[in-house]
Amino acid sequence: MAKRDPLFTAHRLARSLGAVAILLALLGLGNILFATYKYEQYLGLLSTATSDQTSPSVMEDFPLTNLRELTGRAEQNFRRIKVRLDFYAFVASGGKVLVGAGLVMAVVAILAWIGVFGDEANLPLRQEGFRS
Numbered sequence: 001m002a003k004r005d006p007l008f009t010a011h012r013l014a015r016s017l018g019a020v021a022i023l024l025a026l027l028g029l030g031n032i033l034f035a036t037y038k039y040e041q042y043l044g045l046l047s048t049a050t051s052d053q054t055s056p057s058v059m060e061d062f063p064l065t066n067l068r069e070l071t072g073r074a075e076q077n078f079r080r081i082k083v084r085l086d087f088y089a090f091v092a093s094g095g096k097v098l099v100g101a102g103l104v105m106a107v108v109a110i111l112a113w114i115g116v117f118g119d120e121a122n123l124p125l126r127q128e129g130f131r132s
Helices: 012-052 056-061 064-114
Strands: none
Touching: 012 064
């Protein structure tokens, strides 16, 4: 006959889910904050890169022979900054997904804590003699 194991109580399940929910939410919030900070930094770099590229002072400082090389480097820098902006936008969206998963898990943990999923008889049972 199967015997109830005290490790599988609803409150332990709720505490475990709650801890994972908090961890996911904090990790997601950290991703969002860091990605937003870096995105703003690279957005500032992008605005200075585009303004430097078109300013007349830059054109006066370099002879016409180096103008093509300067434009090529500016394009490379512009593309690099755009790639990094896209990356940090992706990191921020991943952070939002983690926060959402943490919130869903927190709701499940609260429901398990108040006993919505039923009594302990509905939780998994361990067979007698099985040890982990």
